[in-house]
Amino acid sequence: MPPSTFANRVLHWFDQHGRKDLPWQQTPTPYRVWVSEIMLQQTQVSTVIPYYQEFITTFPDVITLANAEQDRVLQYWAGLGYYSRARNLHKAAQQVRDNFQGVIPDTLDALTRLSGIGRSTAGAILSLAFHQPQPILDGNVKRVLARYHALSGWPGKSAVQKHLWTLAESHLPTGLPAPRHADYTQAMMDLGATVCTRNKPACLLCPLQADCQGLKAGNPTAYPGSKPRKKIPDKHTLMLLLMNDKRQVLLQKRPAPGIWGGLWSLPQFENMTACHAWYTQRYTEPFPDTEELPGFIHTFSHFRLHVQPFLTAPAPYSPKDKGVMEENDSLWYNSGTHFTGGLPAPVKKLFKRIQL
Numbered sequence: 001m002p003p004s005t006f007a008n009r010v011l012h013w014f015d016q017h018g019r020k021d022l023p024w025q026q027t028p029t030p031y032r033v034w035v036s037e038i039m040l041q042q043t044q045v046s047t048v049i050p051y052y053q054e055f056i057t058t059f060p061d062v063i064t065l066a067n068a069e070q071d072r073v074l075q076y077w078a079g080l081g082y083y084s085r086a087r088n089l090h091k092a093a094q095q096v097r098d099n100f101q102g103v104i105p106d107t108l109d110a111l112t113r114l115s116g117i118g119r120s121t122a123g124a125i126l127s128l129a130f131h132q133p134q135p136i137l138d139g140n141v142k143r144v145l146a147r148y149h150a151l152s153g154w155p156g157k158s159a160v161q162k163h164l165w166t167l168a169e170s171h172l173p174t175g176l177p178a179p180r181h182a183d184y185t186q187a188m189m190d191l192g193a194t195v196c197t198r199n200k201p202a203c204l205l206c207p208l209q210a211d212c213q214g215l216k217a218g219n220p221t222a223y224p225g226s227k228p229r230k231k232i233p234d235k236h237t238l239m240l241l242l243m244n245d246k247r248q249v250l251l252q253k254r255p256a257p258g259i260w261g262g263l264w265s266l267p268q269f270e271n272m273t274a275c276h277a278w279y280t281q282r283y284t285e286p287f288p289d290t291e292e293l294p295g296f297i298h299t300f301s302h303f304r305l306h307v308q309p310f311l312t313a314p315a316p317y318s319p320k321d322k323g324v325m326e327e328n329d330s331l332w333y334n335s336g337t338h339f340t341g342g343l344p345a346p347v348k349k350l351f352k353r354i355q356l
């Protein structure tokens, strides 16, 4: 079958059923497409929409984003997870400001040299905003292609990934009016998101059903192959809600890179002995009475974190070394008040639950 036939069917389907009212489709500037693509990595459209709208209202263009404090950027990302995406987005905005006179570049080579932009994100920006014929390979597109060609390997393997790129390129339409290149990219994403879904592909509604090899084989969900199973490890941590006599709690800025890097979190320890050692080094007062609060589990993609929070009785604190409290990486926070730095989602939830 000539490649254009695949594309024609997908485009025809898009004209009737594709999504055309997503917020980033309204004014698809390179900046807006870029922000949406980064947010949509590992996150569903319905979750992204309110974050995207607030983010774009606060940082309406690449220069505003580049000039913003990292704390402020993370604040608007808090809850979306995978914070390295926000740090990279911010860094890349500064690269655009400093190296491209504030203009987002329109070549694959230049885009993929910016922090956090891989080939698929660059392809999406180039096709959706610049109307260039460029393939993309996000999770949805990988699934459609793997099923259509009955490709059984796991896309995380580089050989499978390479094969998928070749297939994506082979189906790419050429010689279309410019905006149709954007439509084709959107169509492939939409087909994966709304028809060829992970668990229940609606093959009867699919424009590719006539020659889909996965469907022909009788079990389309077997494609692509899944990641070899690995049990996610459990980790344990103790979080200290150290409360001063003003009923403020101590927050510390988490080092980047790392879990919650750049966000403000509660001091964390492996155990009470480590907590006491940290406290004794820092404060002159005896360690305060503590109350054990109900623990909770926060699941990351690669481990489960069991959190045991402890709340201290309010007390005044005088740091041993005056300089310590003036560092930029710790502050006293009035729970419930507006906070201009980012808080990790479970810490935010904890504050809501305990009413200090």
Ligand code: SF4
Pocket (backbone or CB within 6 Å): 144, 147, 148, 195, 196, 197, 201, 202, 203, 204, 206, 207, 208, 209, 210, 212, 213, 214, 215, 220
């Ligand atoms: S026919 Fe079914 S499995 Fe094949 S691409 Fe369409 S929805 Fe996916």
